[in-house]
Amino acid sequence: MDFIIGHYNYWVVIFLMMAGFYTIISRGNLVKKIVGLNIFQVSVFMLYITMSTVHGGAAPIISEGVENYSNPLPHVLILTAIVVGVATTSLGLALVVRIKEAYGTIEEDEIHELDHSL
Amino acid sequence: MIDVIINVTLLAFLAITAVAIIRMSNLFAIIMLFSMFSFLSAGVFIVMDAIDVAFTEAAVGTGVSTVLMLATLALTKDQKEKQPVAHRPWLPLTVVIVTGSALVYGTLDIPPFGDPDAPAQTHVAPEYLERSIPETGVQNVVTSVLASYRGFDTLGEVTVVFTAGIAVMLLIGGRRRKEELEQPQGDPDDA
Structure with a gap:
């Protein structure tokens, strides 16, 4: 039972990752692909934050009378990752808008048909 | 104990939202559900003591990402995802299940959630916690690492x-400006 509670977070995170991965590889709509990419991204954030948690620990703000703190390093890495993630999302969405203007569709199979690439 | 229950509930909600996103085909609903997903994850970050991450996720992940996606939806005017004619989910499902089981196999050796003796907690993290106040004078260790120790990273x-x-x-x-210069009337569809 302790093993299940101790690893529940990791397993849910992996489930979310795979949900995002499935959306990316199985759906043809480009906006939905980007949503899938974002789900994957957020679940990676959660994996890092899960590793940083300490039982009975406080948020890493030094104050008197507190001995136990969570690990601040994963928090810093993920702060950076969130902002970079939004930058890449906006770039992806700009590409989607551009593709829509060039091809008139954002469905992957229709784009391939127009390109005669499949 | 109570935070474990909140944690378990929030993560279950996240899983349900992710499945709902996969099953939906209305793009507006998908984007709204993603916004919800992001906000729920901010709640999980608060339960796991990562308040700075929760702030950023709530503001940037939930707010800015959603606005960007809605703007894309407005520009592409595509409201519905086209359902594939011959829907064969088996290949992607197999890939996902194989990858997922490999990852779960990898977690079996990971120290349990919240273990204070895990290698991640005993390596350099205590140094940062001890030296933040004497070296930088900043109480919030996340801020001192972000802006001082790892300033180049930022x-x-x-x-x-x-x-x-x-x-x-x-x-x-x-390109917008060029279009306007070439045809001052503008495409009626482009309004």
């Missing part, structure tokens, strides 16, 4: 955001 992050901003402007911004 500079790199700004470079990435700047590059992405320029790329977006090149992709969408410049």
Whole structure:
């Protein structure tokens, strides 16, 4: 039972990752692909934050009378990752808008048909 | 104990939202559900003591991402995802299940959630916690690491955001102006 509670977070995170991965590889709509990419991204954030948690620990703000703190390093890495993630999302969405203007569709199979690439 | 229950509930909600996103085909609903997903994850971050991450996720992940996606939806005017004619989910499902089981196999050796003796907790993290106040005078250790110890990292992050901003402007911004110059009337569809 302790093993299940101790690893529940990791397993849910992996489930979310795979949900995002499935959306990316199985759906043809480009906006939905980007949503899938974002789900994957957020679940990676959660994996890092899960590793940083300490039982009975406080948020890493030094104050008197507190001995136990969570690990601040994963928090810093993920702060950076969130902002970079939004930058890449906006770039992806700009590409989607551009593709829509060039091809008139954002469905992957229709784009391939127009390109005669499949 | 109570935070474990909140944690378990929030993560279950996240899983349900993710499945709902996969099953939906209305793009507006998908984006709204993603916004919810992001906000729920901010709640999980608060339960796991990562308040700075929760702030950023709630503001940037939930707010800015959703606005960007809605703007894309408005520009592409595509409201519904086209359902594939011959829907064969088996190949992607197999890939996902194999990858997922490999990852779960990898977690079996990981120290349990919240273990204070895990290698991640005993390596350099105590140094940062001890030396933050004497060396930088900042109480919030996340801030002192972000802006002081790893300041160059943050500079790199700004470079990435700047590059992405320029790329977006090149992709969408410049062409608009050129179109207006070439045909001053403008395409009636483009309104």
